[in-house]
Structure formats: C-alpha cells, structure tokens
Amino acid sequence: MVKLLEYEGKDFFKKYGIPVPSGYVVKSVNEIQPINFAMVIKAQVLTGGRGKRGGILKVSNLPEARKALDKISTINFDGHYAKQYLVESAVNVVKELYISITLDRSKRLPILMASTEGGMEIENVPDEKILKYYINPFIGVSLYIKRELAKELKIDKKMVGTLYAIVDGLWNIFKNEDAELVEINPLGVTEETLVAMDAKVVIEDDALFRHKNIEKVDETFDELEAKAREKSIAFVKLDGNIGVIANGAGLTMATLDTLTLWGGKPGVFLDLGGTDDPAKVTEAFELMCDAEPNVVFVNIFGGVTRCDTVATGLVNAIKNIKPKFPIVARIRGFHEVEGRDILKKAGISSFLDMKEAAKNVVDMVGGGA
Amino acid sequence: MAILLNKNTKVVVQGITGHQGLFHTKAMREFGTKIVAGVTPGKEGELVDGIPVYDTVKKAVVEKGANSSIIFVPAPFTKDAIIEAIDAGIKLVIIITEHVPFHDMVEVLQYSKIHNTRIIGPNCPGIVAPGISKIGIMPNSIFRKGNVGVLSRSGTLTYEIVNAITESGMGISTAIGLGGDPVIGMTFIDGLSLFQDDVETEAVVLVGEIGGTAEEEAAEFIEKNIDKPVVAYIAGRSAPPGKRMGHAGAIISRGRGTADSKVKAFENAGVKVAHLPQDLPELLHKAMKQ
Incomplete structure (x- = not known):
C-alpha cells in the first residue's frame, strides 16, 4: 500500500472538489511566508497521533511559525523525522465529524463510514455511533445515502450541498485513484461550511500500473524489506534470530509458527514464491545473509518450484558468500531426491519431516535465546 | 462425484501461450483434465500440444464447448479476461494470476453474480478432484x-x-x-x-x-x-x-x-x-x- 502524506491527500481532495483549508508546503523555515492570521504548522509524516506528539502547532506570526517548525523538526516519529511541513490557515470548528470509504473484505464491497464522533480514531468509536453503507461499484453513492448522511450527521441546510460534494469526491478518489482508504478525520464543521481538516489516502500497490504519477514510497523504512520489495521477494523482518526461507506465504507462516511452538524466535520471513530460476533463490539467500541470522531454516515443499531448483540456487549462493551461520534444510515434494542430493554434496544435510527439522533448528540456537 | 468438477468439465486456458500457461496446460492434461482450447489474442491458428488456440473465449465455447476457464494472463488484463469468459457463458472461472487490483475484483464479483458464474481466486492454486479433473497448478x-x-x-x-x-x-x-x-x-x-x-x-x-x-x-x-x-x-x-x-x-x-x-x-x-x-x-x- 502507498500511504500518502496529508498534503498529497489534500491535493487529491482539491482536485476532486473536497474543500480544504488554504495552505502550502515548505521544507524549511525560510520558505514560510508572512503570516497575517492564525495558522497551523503540521508535520508531514505517516505516523498516527501526530498532534499528541506535538507535530501540529498553532501560530499567529512569522517568528512563532519559524520557532514551531524548528521544534517540530526535532520530533522523532517512530524513527522518522518530518521533511516537509504543511502551513495551513487555522479553522474555527464548531464540530468534528468523521467520514471515510474503504474496502469491506467480507462483503467484498466498498463501505462508506461516517460518524458524529470525529477527531478520534474510528476504532475507538462505539459501533452504534458509526453509520455504515455498502456501495455497489457500478452504482456509486446513491442520493438517498447522501440524504440520510446529512440527516444523521445533523448537517445545516446551507451545507448539505457541500456534504454531497464531499461524499462524491471521496467516492471518485476511491474509485478513480484505486484507493484502499480515503478518510477525512476530522471533517470540520464551521459556522459557514464543511472543511477537510486532515486527509488520509492509501493507494493500492497492485493498481499502481494505472497510476504512473504516484510514487511508490516505502512505509516500513526497513532497508532490507525495501530491497526485497524491489526484487519482488516477500521479506518481513521480525524480532528473533532464525532466518526462514520457504516457498509460499502459507507455508512460510506455518514454518514460523512451528519454530515458535518449539521455543524458537524467527527473525526473518522470506517467501520465495513460485520460481523455476535458481538465480532468484541465490538472490533471496543473499538478502537473508544481510539480515545476519544465527541459523537459517530452508523449508521447501516442491510443486511448481522444484526442489532441485532451490537446492542449486542455494548451493550457488553459499559458494560465493560462505555464510558464518549453519543452514538446516527440509526438502519435500517435486524432485526432492535430486534436491537433497545437491545439498548433500555441498555439505548440507536435509530433513524430510518439518517438525523434526524445526526442532533441530531451535536446538542449534539454544531455544531461541 | 466431486464438487464443481465432473467428467463433462471442458477447460479453456486463457493465456495458454505464456510460460505458466504452457507448463500447467501440460500438467493438467497429464492429470486427465479435458482441455479443449486455449486463448491468446492474436495467436489464433496456433496449436499448443495439439490444443487449438483462439483469439476469443467465445470461439472456444462455440467450437469446442468449453464450460470452464483458467486464467494465466497478466494482472493488468485479468479483469478483462474474466469479463470475457463470463460474457462467453463460462460458468466456472479460476484465476491463477497474482496482484490483480482489488477494485477490479470487486467489480468482477458483482458482475459474476448477475451471470451466475462461479469465480475462484485470484492468486490461487485452483481446484483438484482426483480421478476426475484438475483446473489449477x-x-x-x-x-x-x-x-x-x-x-x-x-x-x-x-x-x-x-x-x-x-x-x-x-x-x-x-x-x-x-x-x-x-x-x-x-x-x-x-x-x-x-x-x-x-x-x-x-x-x-x-x-x-x-x-x-x-x-x-x-x-x-x-x-x-x-x-x-x-x-x-x-x-x-x-x-x-x-x-x-x-x-x-x-x-x-x-x-x-x-x-x-x-x-x-x-x-x-x-x-x-x-x-x-x-x-x-x-x-x-x-x-x-x-
């Protein structure tokens, strides 16, 4: 998923007719323009709870604004610092609402959610205070839904047109931009109008081929995970010291679970996926080495991915790298005899039984200590 | 008996001339699956393992009686391939392709309901009934x-x-x-x-x-x-x-x-x-x- 920064989301809002406070983005104090009325300086980071951590400050003149930006620039947001700041007109809100469109997995339909309890995380809003509407992709948000929303959210008559425009804008962003989530929280109600105080827009990775203009930014900030992603290898960094290479997401998860059950602590989840190219296996193993595990457990069930392909790739990698950690393999399935033979010649013994192999791995690192 | 598959299951492979399509067409045949046609737009007239390749799913249905489809086409074209299969009257569509945008699937699933077509997948290994048929990998x-x-x-x-x-x-x-x-x-x-x-x-x-x-x-x-x-x-x-x-x-x-x-x-x-x-x-x- 590609999470957009607030100002990027607000750029979409403007384009799709959703009112936002006037403002501009700066990278440093020197770019702040003279200030004549109350403004806010907002850290542009993806981390939640910005406000609580002091990432949003209200200012009323230029010196104050500069000071605020300096202060915000020193805040550590989960290992990440703001590089951009949104300088925005402060808005006097009477009420804060919530509205979003996202995917409902089990209904397999978009869901529109709205609440009078804006400003807090929607997970903390009691269910009975959330309005929910499933949206058919071919129909969009029907007029009756918008009418009902206006009524339930107690929108002033003069602002109903704006609410309808906001709902239409959200739906159009969700659909046209392949969003996973479009959220306005809070949606500010002022004396005159409605205005999107914040913007959360998440675009789906798999649809980026339709949106060449959207840059794929990495939200994990982990160097190895980013590197793996470039190579289309599913790689997840965990807390432990056992590296796991398996084929298929389900089997890789099950391998982690098995090690954990024996008291081991997995440190890397690496799913080879389906491959018939030993070079991809070599690449994956090199990546694993960079994570510096204490032991590596290779668990393969050969099907589309042949056991001998994996073994060849593995042996090629080991020849070059000469890893310091031991490798335990468990090889079953298509071409398993050939695979085990190749490993044996390279001095790697392999198991048939996954449980037994996992236990052996955990024993090697002393119960994951 | 099994579910969804029977001796009358006749499969068209959408994306049959690709790397995966070729490999798994062969493997499915070895399992006993009746593969009656393949589809790759622009390659009509070719044969894969003796299986005729057509430009359209419709032709596979009309000429060969295909009633099930397996899809190997790349993700950007998967939605279109599924819609084509549904429009041609296919009642069981299995999608092997990974990384299909979920927005595409949301639409396809609504469309398949109207036409009473069963969709399995995407990003799935398919369906197997030993002794009867296999549509998958x-x-x-x-x-x-x-x-x-x-x-x-x-x-x-x-x-x-x-x-x-x-x-x-x-x-x-x-x-x-x-x-x-x-x-x-x-x-x-x-x-x-x-x-x-x-x-x-x-x-x-x-x-x-x-x-x-x-x-x-x-x-x-x-x-x-x-x-x-x-x-x-x-x-x-x-x-x-x-x-x-x-x-x-x-x-x-x-x-x-x-x-x-x-x-x-x-x-x-x-x-x-x-x-x-x-x-x-x-x-x-x-x-x-x-």
Missing part, C-alpha cells in the same frame, strides 16, 4: 482419490497438507485453493455448503490464515449448517500485527484478523484446530471416527 503427484474435502487460503501449504493426508492413507474428494488476496470469489462458506451436499465427501479440512474474518464467518456457518466433521489449521499464529505476511490478505490490521480470534471461533463451533499442519491427518482420523 497444484502438483499432480500428491493426490489420491478419497473422502476428504479441502478448502484453503494458501498454495504450497495446501500441497503440504494434502501430501500429509495422502501419506496417512486417506485421500481427497476435492481440494480447492481459494486464494490469498483480500477480495476473492469463492469463500469457505461456499465450499462448505457444496461439501455438505457431496455424498463422496465425509470430512472437510479448512486451511486458514491471519487477516480478514473469513474463518470466523466459516465457524459460524459450520455451527448452523454443517454436520460433517470439519478440522482446521490456521497459519500465522506467530505473526506480528501490521505486517503483511506474503499474501496481500494476510495482515493483522487494527486488531482484526488475529490467529487467536480464528482459533477460538473454530473451537467454539466444535472444529478442532491443529497446532502444526502435520497434525491434521490425525485430527481428521479422530473426527471421522466419532
């Missing part, structure tokens, strides 16, 4: 005919479990990989209701994983509607929240989709959950004896 050698139905959100883990069932002396009536994406066609519930009515199937294995609420919904359905024994395995018990574990759908987000919640739901519905995939055959044995 699961390895042939692990299957033996029997009385166990399998429904799984995983690929390789399904092979692992099917293999363990086979080695324990049992066999499979039908095994279906539902796919690892957040938006998929056929669900556990769809599969369970078919297995309930299938005389050949005596017990069902569900292979779930973290993410979403499909397992919880299945558990509720089992309690009310299924009297055949059901056992389960959930992958990802040790997975941390917020991390996508390989599958697009395998993520614990905002406290939802945890393995704990799924295991509990199953146990409350009387479904025994194996700690390790290899423990499933024994659970299955016990459940079937009762």
Whole structure:
C-alpha cells in the first residue's frame, strides 16, 4: 500500500472538489511566508497521533511559525523525522465529524463510514455511533445515502450541498485513484461550511500500473524489506534470530509458527514464491545473509518450484558468500531426491519431516535465546 | 462425484501461450483434465500440444464447448479476461494470476453474480478432484482419490497438507485453493455448503490464515449448517500485527484478523484446530471416527 502524506491527500481532495483549508508546503523555515492570521504548522509524516506528539502547532506570526517548525523538526516519529511541513490557515470548528470509504473484505464491497464522533480514531468509536453503507461499484453513492448522511450527521441546510460534494469526491478518489482508504478525520464543521481538516489516502500497490504519477514510497523504512520489495521477494523482518526461507506465504507462516511452538524466535520471513530460476533463490539467500541470522531454516515443499531448483540456487549462493551461520534444510515434494542430493554434496544435510527439522533448528540456537 | 468438477468439465486456458500457461496446460492434461482450447489474442491458428488456440473465449465455447476457464494472463488484463469468459457463458472461472487490483475484483464479483458464474481466486492454486479433473497448478503427484474435502487460503501449504493426508492413507474428494488476496470469489462458506451436499465427501479440512474474518464467518456457518466433521489449521499464529505476511490478505490490521480470534471461533463451533499442519491427518482420523 502507498500511504500518502496529508498534503498529497489534500491535493487529491482539491482536485476532486473536497474543500480544504488554504495552505502550502515548505521544507524549511525560510520558505514560510508572512503570516497575517492564525495558522497551523503540521508535520508531514505517516505516523498516527501526530498532534499528541506535538507535530501540529498553532501560530499567529512569522517568528512563532519559524520557532514551531524548528521544534517540530526535532520530533522523532517512530524513527522518522518530518521533511516537509504543511502551513495551513487555522479553522474555527464548531464540530468534528468523521467520514471515510474503504474496502469491506467480507462483503467484498466498498463501505462508506461516517460518524458524529470525529477527531478520534474510528476504532475507538462505539459501533452504534458509526453509520455504515455498502456501495455497489457500478452504482456509486446513491442520493438517498447522501440524504440520510446529512440527516444523521445533523448537517445545516446551507451545507448539505457541500456534504454531497464531499461524499462524491471521496467516492471518485476511491474509485478513480484505486484507493484502499480515503478518510477525512476530522471533517470540520464551521459556522459557514464543511472543511477537510486532515486527509488520509492509501493507494493500492497492485493498481499502481494505472497510476504512473504516484510514487511508490516505502512505509516500513526497513532497508532490507525495501530491497526485497524491489526484487519482488516477500521479506518481513521480525524480532528473533532464525532466518526462514520457504516457498509460499502459507507455508512460510506455518514454518514460523512451528519454530515458535518449539521455543524458537524467527527473525526473518522470506517467501520465495513460485520460481523455476535458481538465480532468484541465490538472490533471496543473499538478502537473508544481510539480515545476519544465527541459523537459517530452508523449508521447501516442491510443486511448481522444484526442489532441485532451490537446492542449486542455494548451493550457488553459499559458494560465493560462505555464510558464518549453519543452514538446516527440509526438502519435500517435486524432485526432492535430486534436491537433497545437491545439498548433500555441498555439505548440507536435509530433513524430510518439518517438525523434526524445526526442532533441530531451535536446538542449534539454544531455544531461541 | 466431486464438487464443481465432473467428467463433462471442458477447460479453456486463457493465456495458454505464456510460460505458466504452457507448463500447467501440460500438467493438467497429464492429470486427465479435458482441455479443449486455449486463448491468446492474436495467436489464433496456433496449436499448443495439439490444443487449438483462439483469439476469443467465445470461439472456444462455440467450437469446442468449453464450460470452464483458467486464467494465466497478466494482472493488468485479468479483469478483462474474466469479463470475457463470463460474457462467453463460462460458468466456472479460476484465476491463477497474482496482484490483480482489488477494485477490479470487486467489480468482477458483482458482475459474476448477475451471470451466475462461479469465480475462484485470484492468486490461487485452483481446484483438484482426483480421478476426475484438475483446473489449477497444484502438483499432480500428491493426490489420491478419497473422502476428504479441502478448502484453503494458501498454495504450497495446501500441497503440504494434502501430501500429509495422502501419506496417512486417506485421500481427497476435492481440494480447492481459494486464494490469498483480500477480495476473492469463492469463500469457505461456499465450499462448505457444496461439501455438505457431496455424498463422496465425509470430512472437510479448512486451511486458514491471519487477516480478514473469513474463518470466523466459516465457524459460524459450520455451527448452523454443517454436520460433517470439519478440522482446521490456521497459519500465522506467530505473526506480528501490521505486517503483511506474503499474501496481500494476510495482515493483522487494527486488531482484526488475529490467529487467536480464528482459533477460538473454530473451537467454539466444535472444529478442532491443529497446532502444526502435520497434525491434521490425525485430527481428521479422530473426527471421522466419532
């Protein structure tokens, strides 16, 4: 998923007719323009709870604004610092609402959610205070839904047109931009109008081929995970010291679970996926080495991915790298005899039984200590 | 008998001339699948292993009586390929392709409902009924005919479990990989209701994983509607929240989709959950004896 920064989301809002406070983005104090009325300086980071951590400050003149930006620039947001700041007109809100469109997995339909309890995380809003509407992709948000929303959210008559425009804008962003989530929280109600105080827009990775203009930014900030992603290898960094290479997401998860059950602590989840190219296996193993595990457990069930392909790739990698950690393999399935033979010649013994192999791995690192 | 497949299942392979299409067409044939045609736009007139290639699915239906389709086309073209199959009158579409945008699937699933077409996948290994047919990419050698139905959100883990069932002396009536994406066609519930009515199937294995609420919904359905024994395995018990574990759908987000919640739901519905995939055959044995 590609999470957009607030100002990027607000750029979409403007384009799709959703009112936002006037403002501009700066990278440093020197770019702040003279200030004549109350403004806010907002850290542009993806981390939640910005406000609580002091990432949003209200200012009323230029010196104050500069000071605020300096202060915000020193805040550590989960290992990440703001590089951009949104300088925005402060808005006097009477009420804060919530509205979003996202995917409902089990209904397999978009869901529109709205609440009078804006400003807090929607997970903390009691269910009975959330309005929910499933949206058919071919129909969009029907007029009756918008009418009902206006009524339930107690929108002033003069602002109903704006609410309808906001709902239409959200739906159009969700659909046209392949969003996973479009959220306005809070949606500010002022004396005159409605205005999107914040913007959360998440675009789906798999649809980026339709949106060449959207840059794929990495939200994990982990160097190895980013590197793996470039190579289309599913790689997840965990807390432990056992590296796991398996084929298929389900089997890789099950391998982690098995090690954990024996008291081991997995440190890397690496799913080879389906491959018939030993070079991809070599690449994956090199990546694993960079994570510096204490032991590596290779668990393969050969099907589309042949056991001998994996073994060849593995042996090629080991020849070059000469890893310091031991490798335990468990090889079953298509071409398993050939695979085990190749490993044996390279001095790697392999198991048939996954449980037994996992236990052996955990024993090697002393119960994951 | 099996579910969804029979001796009259005639398959068209969409994307037959690609690397995967070629490989698996051959493997499906070896399993006994009746593959009647392939489709690759612009390649009409070619033959793959003696199978005619057409430009359109319609032609495969009209000329060869295709009633099922398997899709290997790249993700950007998958939606169009599914719509084409539905419009041509195909009633069972299996999507192997990974990384299909979920917005495309949301639309396709609504469209398939109108036309009464069953969709399996995307990002799935397909469906196998030993002795009858296979539409998918699961390895042939692990299957033996029997009385166990399998429904799984995983690929390789399904092979692992099917293999363990086979080695324990049992066999499979039908095994279906539902796919690892957040938006998929056929669900556990769809599969369970078919297995309930299938005389050949005596017990069902569900292979779930973290993410979403499909397992919880299945558990509720089992309690009310299924009297055949059901056992389960959930992958990802040790997975941390917020991390996508390989599958697009395998993520614990905002406290939802945890393995704990799924295991509990199953146990409350009387479904025994194996700690390790290899423990499933024994659970299955016990459940079937009762």
